[in-house]
Amino acid sequence: MSEKLKIGISVGDVNGIGLEVIIKTLADSRIFDYCTPIVYGHTKVASFHRRTVHVHDLNFNVITSPAQAHHKRANIINCWEEDVKIEMGVSNEIGGKYAFVSLERATNDLLAGEIDALVTAPINKDNIQNENFNFPGHTEYLQQRDGASxxxxxxxxxxxxxxxxxxxxxxxxxxxxxxxxxxxxxxxxxxxxxxxxxxxxxxxxxxxxxxxxxxxxxxxxxxxxxxxxxxxxxxxxxxxxxxxxxxxxxxxxxxxxxxxxxxxxxxxxxxxxxxxxxxxxxxxxxxxxLSFVRTSPDHGTAYDIAGKNKASETSFREALFEAIHIVKHRRETAVLNENPLAFAKLSRDRD
CATH class of the missing domain: 3.40.718.10 (Isopropylmalate Dehydrogenase)
Structure with missing residues (x-):
């Protein structure tokens, strides 16, 4: 069996529902049969959100680089050192600041080939604006980082x-x-x-x-x-x-x-x-x-329900699995382009 894909996850606005849907998704240990998730955030912030959704049996494996990821655990890279004040449901500078820190670190690792795909939790397109992020959203930022026309x-x-x-x-x-x-x-x-x-x-x-x-x-x-x-x-x-x-x-x-x-x-x-x-x-x-694979749930920060344990993780979970499928499809397509005779074997493997 080939090594599982490493899927990077940016946490989005820490005052929104991003970490809630991430934690609810990763609380199902069956996820680790399909990929190795790596969250870009901070253990203290993740623990705060874990308590708000009453998930007690999910423990993050703290690493400093994707190469250290445990393939049967939810991994997390601490992207900042300072304590962060969480104000659930509030749009503020803190939410935007750390959403960008998470996204930038994850994107750097993605471009370096250290992770296989990126799943982005929702950002607030207003409070994330800064001298390094002057874009309408994730799409335009990632296009610029990738150099895609x-x-x-x-x-x-x-x-x-x-x-x-x-x-x-x-x-x-x-x-x-x-x-x-x-x-x-x-x-x-x-x-x-x-x-x-x-x-x-x-x-x-x-x-x-x-x-x-x-x-x-x-x-x-x-x-x-x-x-x-x-x-x-x-x-x-x-x-x-x-x-x-x-x-x-x-x-x-x-x-x-x-x-x-x-x-x-x-x-x-x-x-x-x-x-x-x-x-x-x-x-x-x-x-x-893009030259890499990026997916996200099709909802926003949902400040109105943040911290109330009401957010559904379905869309985020689908985004995670879609990223896995697309990476595999791209790689299989590359194999077929190099060797059309491999189609029969790939078809058998997919069945």
């Missing part, structure tokens, strides 16, 4: 996969930010991710319109005719099976999404609102297009 915010679950052309930008800037080139770039990333990360041989992608009723042939906006349709046509000319544009409301309401492997939305809320309605408990946020 283009990435795709890809929300995935067992029943639905949704990507967005424009991410964390004001709604007033959406229309001007959409172009044939931008849509085509996202379609290429989505198609490649579906093939390499999710092992879908012939992906079928639905593309949503920007305007109500997908523009009604130009009566309610021209973006569909001028931008979206030409992008779809060019994608199809490049062997990407993209169809549309579809009116977003009817597309999700009548279940048409079930006929596709993924959906490309034009802007954040157009894709994320239906995704969270359909897959909130099990949804995972995946950043496609």
């Amino acid at each position: 283009e990435v795709l915010m890809f929300l995935v679950s067992d029943t639905l996969r949704v990507g967005v052309v424009t991410g964390h930008i004001p709604i007033a800037r959406v229309a001007e930010s959409i172009s044939v080139e931008k849509i085509l770039a996202k379609l290429r990333l989505m198609d490649a991710s579906l093939r390499n990360d999710f092992w879908i041989r012939k992906p079928k992608i639905a593309v949503l319109g920007l305007n109500p009723h997908a523009g009604d042939n130009g009566l309610i906006g021209s973006e569909e005719k001028d931008v979206i349709i030409p992008a779809i046509e060019e994608a199809r000319a490049n062997d990407i099976l993209a169809l549309g544009p579809y009116a977003a409301d009817g597309f999700f309401a009548n279940g048409a999404y079930q006929q596709f492997d993924a959906v490309l939305a034009m802007y954040h809320d157009q894709g994320l609102i239906p995704f969270k309605q359909i897959s909130f408990e099990s949804g995972v946020n995946y950043t496609a297009g």
